[in-house]
Structure formats: C-alpha cells, structure tokens
Amino acid sequence: MLKHKLLGCQKSLPLLLTISLSTLPVLPSLAQTTSVPPPSSAPLELELLTKPRGAVITANTINPQGLTTPSLWWAKENSQNKLLDNWIAYPVSEKEPARVDLIVNQQYWGLLEYLERYAFVNLLGSVARKNSYNVRVFNYQQELLATYTCNFNTSPALCNIRMNIQNRLKLPRSS
Numbered sequence: 324m325l326k327h328k329l330l331g332c333q334k335s336l337p338l339l340l341t342i343s344l345s346t347l348p349v350l351p352s353l354a355q356t357t358s359v360p361p362p363s364s365a366p367l368e369l370e371l372l373t374k375p376r377g378a379v380i381t382a383n384t385i386n387p388q389g390l391t392t393p394s395l396w397w398a399k400e401n402s403q404n405k406l407l408d409n410w411i412a413y414p415v416s417e418k419e420p421a422r423v424d425l426i427v428n429q430q431y432w433g434l435l436e437y438l439e440r441y442a443f444v445n446l447l448g449s450v451a452r453k454n455s456y457n458v459r460v461f462n463y464q465q466e467l468l469a470t471y472t473c474n475f476n477t478s479p480a481l482c483n484i485r486m487n488i489q490n491r492l493k494l495p496r497s498s
Contacts, residue, residue, distance in 0.1 A: 359483040362470035363422050367461050371411050372426075380412040406431040406443060408463075412456065420475060422457040423447075429462040437486070444469045444484055452480060 371379050408428045415421040425447060432440065448458045448471025458471040466487070473482040 359472055359474045359481055362459055362472045363419050367424055367465045372409055378414040382409045420457055421455055423451050425458060425460045427460060427462055441486060444471055452482060
C-alpha cells in the first residue's frame with residue numbers, strides 16, 4: 324500500500340509543478356528593462372589618424388596639461404605583440420555617446436584564438452568604460468571585428484561584447 328501511494332505522488336508531482344509554475348507572475352528581467360544600445364553605425368574615419376579635427380583624439384595626440392582621456396597609451400604599449408596599432412576617440416555628441424575606434428594590426432589579430440581576442444576587447448573596453456566610452460575594433464581594411472558597448476545610464480553600467488562571427492571561425496595553426 325505504501326508503495327502504491329509513493330507511485331501516485333511521483334506521478335502527480337510534475338502536474339503540481341506545472342500548475343504552480345504556470346500561475347506564478349512573470350516579472351520583467353533586468354535585460355528587458357535596461358538594454359544595451361547597439362554599437363555606433365558611423366563609418367571608421369581613418370583620415371583622422373593623420374589629420375585629427377575638433378575634439379577627436381588619436382594615439383598620436385599629446386595633451387600638455389596631463390593625460391588625455393581616454394588614456395589607452397599604457398594598453399597600447401602593453402598589448403600583446405603590438406596588437407593595438409592606433410585609435411580614434413570621438414567625444415559624446417547629440418546623436419551618440421562617446422566612442423573609441425581601435426585599429427588593430429590584422430597580422431597579429433589573425434594569430435589570436437577567439438578567447439584571446441575576446442580578452443583583448445574586454446580589457447580595452449573596461450579601460451574605455453571607466454571614461455564612459457564605447458569601443459569598436461577595426462582593422463585597416465575597415466572591417467568591424469568586435470564591439471564593447473555600454474548603457475551608461477545604469478549603475479553599474481550594463482555592457483555587451485559582440486564579436487564578428489568570422490572571428491569565431493579559425494583554421495588550425497599549421498605546424
């Protein structure tokens with residue numbers, strides 16, 4: 324008799340769980356209420372590397388009063404194998420938040436595994452985020468390789484990394 328009661332309970336437990344779960348209220352998740360904006364769709368302006376204008380800052384910009392924001396020089400000097408070649412930092416505008424377009428050396432980028440690329444984007448994105456900058460990563464062929472975009476209206480800032488799908492596919496290294 325005890326065995327029969329246990330079997331009956333085992334059969335009704337999934338039904339009770341289904342009824343209980345279906346009657347719970349559905350609360351909106353944080354991701355639904357505070358989303359990360361999409362990365363900027365503005366084109367990469369490589370000519371600004373040699374002829375910066377306005378408040379645009381590059382790796383070659385020098386500020387005589389002190390460090391220029393965002394301060395990526397340390398990251399550039401310490402990036403593995405000189406991966407980070409240059410950058411263009413755009414100030415906040417009426418249309419978009421501030422952003423930094425990183426230009427990487429394609430030869431070194433191509434040698435990195437997916438997780439190494441992700442770590443690089445995360446490191447530099449974290450540095451830029453401290454100064455409320457979003458990040459896009461390009462090569463000199465102006466291909467968008469990755470983005471690090473944040474919603475700075477939340478505390479702490481809610482951020483998202485996107486990697487180009489082609490960056491996930493990599494042929495094994497030949498010996």
